[in-house]
Amino acid sequence: MTHPQDQHPPQDARTLPARDHDASETLLERVRQAAATGTALRLVGGGSKGFYGRPVAGETLSLAEHTGIVNYDPVELVVTVRAGTRLADLQAVLAQEGQQLAFEPPHFGENATVGGTVACGLSGPRRPWAGSVRDFVLGTRMITHDGKRLHFGGEVMKNVAGYDLSRLMVGAQGTLGIIDEVSFKVLPRPAASATLRLEMGLGDAMARLAEWGRKPMPITGAAHDGETLHVRLEGGASSVANTQAQLGGEPDDTAFWTQLRELELAFFSRRHDDRPLWRLSLPHRAPPLALDGDTLVDWAGAQRWLRSELPAATIRQHAAQAGGHATLVDRDRAHGVDAPFTPLSVVMDKYHRQLKAKLDPKGIFNPGRLYEGL
Numbered sequence: 001m002t003h004p005q006d007q008h009p010p011q012d013a014r015t016l017p018a019r020d021h022d023a024s025e026t027l028l029e030r031v032r033q034a035a036a037t038g039t040a041l042r043l044v045g046g047g048s049k050g051f052y053g054r055p056v057a058g059e060t061l062s063l064a065e066h067t068g069i070v071n072y073d074p075v076e077l078v079v080t081v082r083a084g085t086r087l088a089d090l091q092a093v094l095a096q097e098g099q100q101l102a103f104e105p106p107h108f109g110e111n112a113t114v115g116g117t118v119a120c121g122l123s124g125p126r127r128p129w130a131g132s133v134r135d136f137v138l139g140t141r142m143i144t145h146d147g148k149r150l151h152f153g154g155e156v157m158k159n160v161a162g163y164d165l166s167r168l169m170v171g172a173q174g175t176l177g178i179i180d181e182v183s184f185k186v187l188p189r190p191a192a193s194a195t196l197r198l199e200m201g202l203g204d205a206m207a208r209l210a211e212w213g214r215k216p217m218p219i220t221g222a223a224h225d226g227e228t229l230h231v232r233l234e235g236g237a238s239s240v241a242n243t244q245a246q247l248g249g250e251p252d253d254t255a256f257w258t259q260l261r262e263l264e265l266a267f268f269s270r271r272h273d274d275r276p277l278w279r280l281s282l283p284h285r286a287p288p289l290a291l292d293g294d295t296l297v298d299w300a301g302a303q304r305w306l307r308s309e310l311p312a313a314t315i316r317q318h319a320a321q322a323g324g325h326a327t328l329v330d331r332d333r334a335h336g337v338d339a340p341f342t343p344l345s346v347v348m349d350k351y352h353r354q355l356k357a358k359l360d361p362k363g364i365f366n367p368g369r370l371y372e373g374l
Helices: 021-037 087-096 114-120 163-168 202-212 237-247 255-261 312-321 346-359
Strands: 041-044 059-062 069-073 078-082 137-143 149-153 178-185 192-199 219-224 228-235 277-281 294-298 303-307 325-328
Touching: 021 041, 021 059, 021 137, 069 087, 078 087, 087 114, 114 178, 137 163, 149 163, 192 237, 202 219, 202 228, 202 294, 219 255, 228 237, 277 312, 312 325
Parallel strands: 041 059
Antiparallel strands: 069 078, 078 178, 137 149, 137 178, 192 228, 219 228, 219 294, 277 303, 277 325, 294 303
């Protein structure tokens, strides 16, 4: 494997040192002690996504110092990195090789870490066309409830031994174990990119997107803000130019996608709108839901952000009827919704509890982060 330091001179935060054996053993020992005493641990990386999920009561165990790229092979499109590594630092190293994390993860703060990215399982505007976080995780090394390291998956797509358990860690929010290291598949950055804006209503936008989805167009972003359809094209220069001419519209600021990904558009600002913010995950061709409030549509219709004062049960009922689910995404948790994630069915709750009992029998890892008792 080729290490990035072998190719480029060391530069500030991108100089990622070898594992500190003593610090690593201290981390394992903390887990062993917690298991022995039944002490709950609140796992923290950069703290940028602490608002996403339920609060956890427990001793803080920080992974912020557990940093560094273990292996990076640009030719094989694989990188293995420790969980506490800042997401921005990893992306800077990949950019030096003209590569990227294609699922376009949100940061929500400059201290966002790789471990938090995987644990929360959030993807950016490119997700419907490139894939989700889970699709790019080749393997993980995790710290178990008894303070041991186990390695699942591998560093190439051909090695699928244990691959499913690695994928289980995506979105588990640290409730099944501590993410120690992650191996990602990375992809080349596109040769050309263009962002367009087309003034039209949501109905027309959804019809256009359905039509374009049946054609081989290099679309990697599609969002509607209530008045305007924003479209991103990425790929070869000729393909992007030809599609741009075909779609029409006006050139748009590429910063729109970063602001959308980081929830920094005016729509997401509490100063702009103090109503609770909901994230609806729906089939991309689901019609607009009959819900009071304002909506911003992303992922060509599959992800819809809703500002509404409606009760949680009402919002979730409409989302379920459309074939999806609803999550409360609110940084201050001031709206009295104790269950930000859609409650589990009886069968799914049973499976979740069985899995938790197998992987974390003492219940020490982020208890209650996803659901009460889990």
